[in-house]
Amino acid sequence: MKKWFHxxxxxxxLYERADRYAKVFLFLAIASILVALYGGLVLAxxxxxxxxxxxxxxxxxxxAWLSMFAYAFMAGASFVALxxxxxxxxxxxxxxxxxxxxxxxxxxxxxxxxGKPMWGTWWEWDARMTSELVLLLIYLGYIALRLSFEEQAKxxxxxxxxxxxxxxxxxxxxxxxxxxxxxxxxxxxxxxxKPSITWDMGWPLLLMTIGFMLFFGAITLMAxxxxxxxxxxxxxxxxxxxxxxxxxx
Amino acid sequence: MQEFFSMGGYAFYVWSSFGFSIAGLIYLYLASKSSFKxxxxxxxxxxxxxxxxxxx
Amino acid sequence: xxxxQKRLLAVLLTLAGVGIATAIILKAFGANxxxxxxxxxxxxxxxxxxxxxxxxxLGGMVKEGAVVRKDNSLDVKFVLxxxxxxxxxxxxxxxxxxxxxxxxxxxxxxxxxDGTLKAEKVLAKHDENYMPPNLPTEKPSDxxxxxxxxx
Numbered sequence: 107m108k109k110w111f112h113x114x115x116x117x118x119x120l121y122e123r124a125d126r127y128a129k130v131f132l133f134l135a136i137a138s139i140l141v142a143l144y145g146g147l148v149l150a151x152x153x154x155x156x157x158x159x160x161x162x163x164x165x166x167x168x169x170a171w172l173s174m175f176a177y178a179f180m181a182g183a184s185f186v187a188l189x190x191x192x193x194x195x196x197x198x199x200x201x202x203x204x205x206x207x208x209x210x211x212x213x214x215x216x217x218x219x220x221g222k223p224m225w226g227t228w229w230e231w232d233a234r235m236t237s238e239l240v241l242l243l244i245y246l247g248y249i250a251l252r253l254s255f256e257e258q259a260k261x262x263x264x265x266x267x268x269x270x271x272x273x274x275x276x277x278x279x280x281x282x283x284x285x286x287x288x289x290x291x292x293x294x295x296x297x298x299x300k301p302s303i304t305w306d307m308g309w310p311l312l313l314m315t316i317g318f319m320l321f322f323g324a325i326t327l328m329a330x331x332x333x334x335x336x337x338x339x340x341x342x343x344x345x346x347x348x349x350x351x352x353x354x355x
Numbered sequence: 356m357q358e359f360f361s362m363g364g365y366a367f368y369v370w371s372s373f374g375f376s377i378a379g380l381i382y383l384y385l386a387s388k389s390s391f392k393x394x395x396x397x398x399x400x401x402x403x404x405x406x407x408x409x410x411x
Numbered sequence: 412x413x414x415x416q417k418r419l420l421a422v423l424l425t426l427a428g429v430g431i432a433t434a435i436i437l438k439a440f441g442a443n444x445x446x447x448x449x450x451x452x453x454x455x456x457x458x459x460x461x462x463x464x465x466x467x468x469l470g471g472m473v474k475e476g477a478v479v480r481k482d483n484s485l486d487v488k489f490v491l492x493x494x495x496x497x498x499x500x501x502x503x504x505x506x507x508x509x510x511x512x513x514x515x516x517x518x519x520x521x522x523x524x525d526g527t528l529k530a531e532k533v534l535a536k537h538d539e540n541y542m543p544p545n546l547p548t549e550k551p552s553d554x555x556x557x558x559x560x561x562x
Contacts (some may be wrong), residue, residue: 132384139380140385141399143373145375147359150357151408152363155405157364157365158362158363158364158365158369159362159363159365159368159369161362161369162368162369162372162373164373165372165376166396167375167376169376169379201387201390205383205387205401208379208382208383209379211374212375212379216372216375216376219368219371219372219375220368220372222368223365223368240398241410256379321383321384325383325384325387328387328388328391329386329387329390331391332391332393332394332395333390333392333394335394335395335398336394336397336398338392338399339402340359341403344398344404348395348398348399349402350393351399
């Protein structure tokens with residue numbers, strides 16, 4: 107197990123495998139998203155209260171979930187990188203930040219487009235929306251923090267610590283709707299016990315979320331490969347790899 | 356068909372949400388792909404310079 | 412202790428510290444994060460000695476049978492209730508699509524001397540349940556009438 111893990115986090119191994127996994131993930135992601143789009147926009151019935159506007163859930167909830175999942179993943183990678191000194195984990199955390207920021211932005215945008223017709227407002231400073239906005243700021247802060255260091259090792263350490271501190275925002279986002287009076291309603295799917303959505307409306311949501319996660323996996327792997335090359339440019343494996351690709355051998 | 360596109364009067368909100376989301380995913384894909392290519396080229400150029408420097 | 416264990420301990424202690432600090436801050440300032448006040452809370456507040464009418468976010472259910480619309484105008488009067496206390500509300504703007512009797516609503520506006528809230532903005536709050544219209548429905552539950560901590 108330990109040996110397997112060490113092998114996996116070794117940069118050349120990760121670099122090589124990442125390409126194959128990225129392609130598989132991307133294929134599965136596109137397939138799931140297309141089926142979920144059809145299910146959500148065509149097959150699912152309109153909501154008893156919200157009519158067709160409820161369909162925004164099929165893009166809003168997956169982006170919201172991914173904004174938090176990506177952060178948890180980034181923080182997890184930072185933790186591993188700090189404690190066990192795996193350089194590849196720093197590379198993964200680096201590339202996740204802008205991806206997570208895009209999902210957070212999508213969550214806020216689609217939320218706003220849902221809030222206007224249903225609640226009657228584009229934006230309110232309630233605890234759920236504010237904490238999600240804070241998540242976006244944390245992502246941007248992380249990116250800015252990295253850019254402010256010249257030296258890679260220092261940037262890695264500072265960014266990893268920052269990412270770990272930012273984790274406190276995740277439970278705040280999730281529980282905000284229970285801890286405080288908010289305009290935003292409670293969780294539909296992640297509730298323990300019976301989800302508050304019927305199956306014919308629920309399956310496209312589940313499939314879309316799976317599709318988003320696979321997509322996240324694919325693009326994270328793709329971007330990680332570039333980041334690894336750049337970080338490991340002085341190593342033998344990168345040198346050989348570049349030479350082969352240039353036809354110098 | 357007309358009914359499908361009108362989304363019960365919520366066409367603007369529904370279609371722009373889906374539009375933004377799809378655009379966001381496509382952007383992420385293109386950005387990740389091009390960042391790999393960019394890094395690869397950077398490293399290649401750096402490597403050529405290094406080789407020249409070592410040869411001298 | 413190995414260097415790695417030291418790093419692990421340092422990271423965990425930092426996290427615990429940040430977590431506790433955040434919890435304390437949220438506990439102390441939590442009241443400011445409340446987005447709305449319930450009718451009961453508002454009634455209690457109006458009875459205190461140093462009460463001055465100000466702007467509130469009042470959240471409650473639209474009382475059944477108490478919505479009065481004026482013909483040829485947007486003026487509407489309704490009553491927000493939490494099944495303990497009631498506050499009458501006046502509004503002359505466009506109501507959200509989800510506004511109906513029995514719906515959770517947040518009215519934002521200033522309390523008047525006569526105990527009416529003059530709303531500048533009315534927002535609808537919906538619950539987390541989604542279902543097709545033709546299902547035999549129990550009365551839709553809403554977050555607003557569930558006691559806190561029932562989740």
